[in-house]
Amino acid sequence: MSNSTPTTKTAPKPIKGRSLWSDAIRRLRKRRFAMVCFFIVMLYFVLAGVIFVDEQLKESFGEKGYQGIPAFRWKESVGPSYAPPVWKSLWSEEPGQFTWTPEDSDTEETGWTSFGTDFLGQSTWRKTLYGAKTSITVAVCASFISLLIGVPLGAIAGYYRGKTDDIIVWLYTTLATIPYLILLMAFALVLKGKTVFGIPLRGATAVYLAMGLTSWVGICRLIRGEVIKRKESEYVLAARAMGCSDMRIIFFHLLPNVFHIIIINFSLRFVGFIQAEVILSFLGLGETDKPSWGGMIDAARTELARDVWWEMTAATLAVFFISLALNIFGDALRDCLDPKLRVD
Amino acid sequence: MTAYIIRRLLYMIPIVVGVLLITFVLFTVIGGDISQQIAGKNADAETVAEIRAEYGFDKPYFKVEMAPVRESFKEDGFKAGMKSFFEGSQFLRHFKNAVTFNFGRAMDRQKISEKILQGVGPSLSLTVPMFIASLIITISLALAVAFLRGTAWDFGTVVLCVILMSVPYLSFIIFGQYIFAYKLDLFPIYYNPTEPMSFSVILPILIGIVASLGPGLRFYRTVMLDEIRSDYVRTAFAKGLTARVVLFKHVLKNAMIPIVTNVVMSLPRLVLGSLLLERFFGIPGLGYLMVESIAGRDFFVLNAMTFMMALLIVIFTLLTDICYAWVDPRVKFE
């Protein structure tokens, strides 16, 4: 897709006196819709963050009676199994199929059944909220791993050229030759259950490691191209004349100037990670211990037979909204940050 | 030209070796010895040892023990010597298997090459119609949208694309199957071997088209817009040509290069089929084989499929490059 984007040579140079970033933010602010999307994305991130903090607190203060925020206690049974969402009774006379009523529902609080419950009487609503943490952890970690590999490799390859470049280009061309999904599944499959440097790769850990290890090719290629373009520019020559070391030039002079490319790539790649998590869950390679959107969609394979559609719908909507917001915001970000790539 | 082709061919070698290295590290070094799995639950140590020997798990990863190889050369002649050399380490064995396309037997003892060959047909009968249909639909829509750029239609299409792109693929399949096959009973729910394949693939093809509409349309719209903004289009309009002529004679023709590139590079992927669609609709293609091998941790099949797919992609890339070089003399031969 990337080689189709036009790179016209008559791109307008950024106006002096304003940095690329302040310029971009000014442009972004004008796009109301993109800002709304940005807030939606932030909402997901904040949610994931709060759940993470809540979990840590529960671990440390659980014995002292800290129960955690009710909305995130997905493990509790809040009602009978497969209780339908409340509004279902509005159009259907039939009562839902209750296979069991837990003799001891774990909680007195009501209201959490409004989105329906799953087999064990757990609230769909809570599980969906928790799924945000699983998905975002996977996507953030995977992004960081891929950036951590891709960016330095790309920069080094572009800066030094020669043998180093050849090896790195060979490495990523080889990886790019294998279809992405196959590579991802293969990595997830072989990494699952292994122990690397004393860290057991279970559930989500194996997933994001596999995603990170397989998805650095795109960013590496982009950074390499940019560095090649910029390494003869004045500011690099000036830095070199001042006796800066190569590493200093790469990491303090070149990379900050291509940072916007990293951000754009990050925002667009993120959607891919969230969607890939769903597919890996279906294949039994995802997070199994805790709720995840992939797991909830996967459960629908058998649940739909009982006309239990709410769990899948909730997870699908959750994935849908963050993907939509990220897609739109990512596009807007690209337009604003990289004027050369602008389409309209 | 010949020199260019030869150079490109030579360039294939490190890539193929690279793929072999990656698959080796993945499936043999990290994946590890799976002979216990093959042997089954109550297998005794000897059976496991026998299987280890069959698949070469008892050999070192890279270093070859040269003494027995030399002996074999001396005693049994060149051919046996070469054989024992290539069996000497796991990597050499892996290399030899891949280069001779002899991947041995899968965990269920069927020949892997046979499995793959059987799967190609069903996969293609799913993916080829799906690909052609979605190509025609997306290109014509993209053309229309490019013509109507800036209008509400264009905006609506872009929004639709993003919406379609944001729905998880798995949801498309599960909902599609649930509504159209379970509830409405319009299509067969699962592949039925007593009926023609074309009957069973209709619903998966439709689902596949809808799911691929978003990204495809977005891509081709960008391509068309690039062209429509070029000078020659302005000139053509200025000459007083009708929109139809401009669109079909100029824009589409000029957009052909990115389109053809995209098409050619998608072709190898068609062979692989569609993992999820095949699994849900029971179409016994390569995607199904892949899912099954993952569930059974059959590294031998996965290894063979990864290698074959990579090889196909390398070959198709080479063909595209050579085509460009052939039609455009200005491609730099370096």
Place this chain on the structure above:
Amino acid sequence: MTTSNNFNRTGFLQKHSGWGLLLAMCLMVCLPAGCAKKDVPTEDEGMVLRRCMLSKLRTLDPCDMRDVYSMSVGAEMYESLYRYHALKRPYEITPLLADGLPEISDDNLTYTIRIKKGVRFQDDPCFPDGKGRELTARDFVYAIKRIANVKTKSRNWASFKDKIIGLDNFRDYTKTFKGTKEWDVDYSREIEGFKALDNHTLQIKLIKPWPQIIDAALTDTMTSPIPHEAIDYYKEDIIQHPVGTGPFRLKAWRRGCYVELVRNENWRGELYPSEGSPGDREAGLLEDAGKPIPFADRVVWRVIQETQPAWLLFMRGEFDSMGIFKDNFDGTINVQTHELNDEMIGRGVALKKFNDPSVFWIGFNMKDPVLGKNKPLRKAICRAYNRERYIDLFNNGRGHVAHGFVAPGLDSYDADIHKYDYSKYDPQEARELLKEAEEVHGGPIPPLTLSMPGTDTFNRQSGQYAQRLFSKVGLELNVEYMDWPTYLDKMVNGDLQLFFSGVSAGYPDAIDFLKMFVTKYHAPNGGNAFFYSNSEIDALHDKAEVMLPSEERLELYRKMERMILDDYPAVFISHRVSYALAHGWYENYKPHVYSYGLNKYRKVDEVQRSGYKERLKELKEKK
């Protein structure tokens, strides 16, 4: 591998060959699409049995058959010496390829078996003239040697270890054999204890008495005769080219998709049994008594690995019979009466319930430092597990609480076992026991890890359920969901702490259940994945192993069971009760828990079947 992107936009390509290239590409990819023909021809209809297979068929090589589907398809083509009677209950051994029951010497060590004359293998290109030759006793010897041959890598060797004179020596010989191919081994070596006396007499000599030899070995498809011509001809591909003596032969097998068998013209023929158990006549199972079998011309299994499509196809009349999946139970069965609901009765579906002699458990790894030496802890976990609820939730109530591990339906099942309270659910007592356990452990119990043999929804739900029960008594439980191969690998190597597992009896004798707790059968040399060790049990097992069925043996079995339960090596949860559904057109169907190869008795009323499909169509149009 990047495309040189400085090609010119007004070059040659887009002028002429752009369209051409696209067209060529389309043509190229269209060609294979045109070949999408149907896989199975439908013209020769006849009577067809339609079966569903929920996981794929592994092999059709008899010596390697161990999984349910391999055996159930394989037994249609390969016949063993004996088989259980199709109708009589309790199960009774009847000769199949053998001519009468074996002559057993007084010391129970020598078995002489006569083989039916005039039995022919199916026609196959592996025979010199393509015609199946006559079966001889040597084919049985060949089959047993194949199991013993280490190069065959048979899964069934464990059943024969230290049983038959000379067979272990043969295995030792194959171990030292230099080649790697099964057929290079010298099969002419004589085995003292498994000999063909003449063309139609077989003699078996045992090292020590093996009372279960007929049930465990001679009724099993693994010992079915196989012609050596077939191995010599097909080599390793014997797995997909079965050559047997059975009523059906393989017509087509597309792995992961379908298996089709057709009638074997060479089959010697048999008559439908004229005796059964009480009630069979009323049930219409004896209406075909004395008629020649098989009735069906073809048997087709479709492999459908997802439960919901399988269920729907059954409801649409594509399969003759089907089990009931957890998620379909409510729509099928009246939960109060546990009988079919009106809709299903209206469809003419019949329900058959039968005890499946099986047991499911959460096992403790006795090698584990936390669990192994802490009996109060194990007992506490047993008290904490709510078995009844589990059966209600996960089996829709289709099961008996496992008070011990010997399944109901076996003669040594102890009807009074529930009195010993091994299966009591008592969280209060569990909490008290935990205090004791903490003393034994010398500190609080660390989090435990339960391994589930799958990553699907069912396993996830039952894992979470266990977690919930554990947390109620104050135990922390982590659950690991593994794919089956990983699980197996770890279980066999004793790397699991708590593990969810189960077993089903292969023949009506509880000895296999007891073997799971004997030291010499520690995994991977046997089924003892608990790594349970008790010298008393070992001694009693050695005694029980060679005993003929008797009242004394029953007592010994029951005593051993209680001794083992006293050590709490596992939380035994449930014995399954199977519910099978059959459409009205499916006749002569009586579920059988031990025997395979019963399709020769089954019959389908095609008229009734098409009537059902017509009704469905009408219903659909009305909607």
